[in-house]
Amino acid sequence: DTAVSQTPKYLVTQMGNDKSIKCEQNLGHDTMYWYKQDSKKFLKIMFSYNNKELIINETVPNRFSPKSPDKAHLNLHINSLELGDSAVYFCASSQLSRGNEQYFGPGTRLTVT
Amino acid sequence: SQQGEEDPQALSIQEGENATMNCSYKTSINNLQWYRQNSGRGLVHLILIRSNEREKHSGRLRVTLDTSKKSSSLLITASRAADTASYFCATGLTGGGNKLTFGTGTQLKVEL
Numbered sequence: 001d002t003a004v005s006q007t008p009k010y011l012v013t014q015m016g017n018d019k020s021i022k023c024e025q026n027l028g029h030d031t032m033y034w035y036k037q038d039s040k041k042f043l044k045i046m047f048s049y050n051n052k053e054l055i056i057n058e059t060v061p062n063r064f065s066p067k068s069p070d071k072a073h074l075n076l077h078i079n080s081l082e083l084g085d086s087a088v089y090f091c092a093s094s095q096l097s098r099g100n101e102q103y104f105g106p107g108t109r110l111t112v113t
Numbered sequence: 114s115q116q117g118e119e120d121p122q123a124l125s126i127q128e129g130e131n132a133t134m135n136c137s138y139k140t141s142i143n144n145l146q147w148y149r150q151n152s153g154r155g156l157v158h159l160i161l162i163r164s165n166e167r168e169k170h171s172g173r174l175r176v177t178l179d180t181s182k183k184s185s186s187l188l189i190t191a192s193r194a195a196d197t198a199s200y201f202c203a204t205g206l207t208g209g210g211n212k213l214t215f216g217t218g219t220q221l222k223v224e225l
Contacts, residue, residue: 050211
């Protein structure tokens with residue numbers, strides 16, 4: 001009965017590789033997000049989708065590409081991974097019509113070596 | 114630059130004491146929210162206060178908002194060891210749609 005789930009929880013990979021992180025929410029929310037949290041715990045939004053439409057696209061390298069096949073899923077694909085991509089990536093969801101309280105997934109710790 | 118700055122960065126108290134964390138921001142907001150993050154976990158929403166509200170309560174939590182000073186505070190009363198976590202404020206900006214901008218966080222440690 002997990003509300004927002006992410007896979008994998010941990011991801012260790014080498015520089016130059018391509019990887020994907022998946023996110024699913026079963027809350028019936030219409031909006032989903034990807035955040036990056038660095039080693040100092042600074043949390044920054046990367047992307048947001050509302051009803052499968054991209055509505056927030058912060059200054060993020062083109063190597064990062066979100067994909068939303070439906071309202072319940074938002075995946076993040078990262079090409080040509082770099083050392084600086086190492087961080088914890090959080091998926092979140094919200095229902096805009098009920099305010100903007102966001103529900104976060106457990107995070108994916110990405111380590112690029 | 115970052116929207117929210119929190120103060121203090123770290124706070125250590127004894128169980129039963131009250132904990133107060135402050136958040137300052139720079140631009141007009143639509144609402145301000147507080148989240149808790151336990152170590153190694155995702156963020157959990159605690160409370161939302163709208164720009165036209167001044168104070169809000171939820172259980173042992175009390176949040177105030179002063180839009181003239183662009184600041185908010187989170188008070189946790191009668192703290193417990195389980196309250197040990199990082200606390201973040203997040204601002205929803207006027208005209209910013211659904212975007213939240215998070216503060217730097219306060220790391221709270223409640224000791225037995």
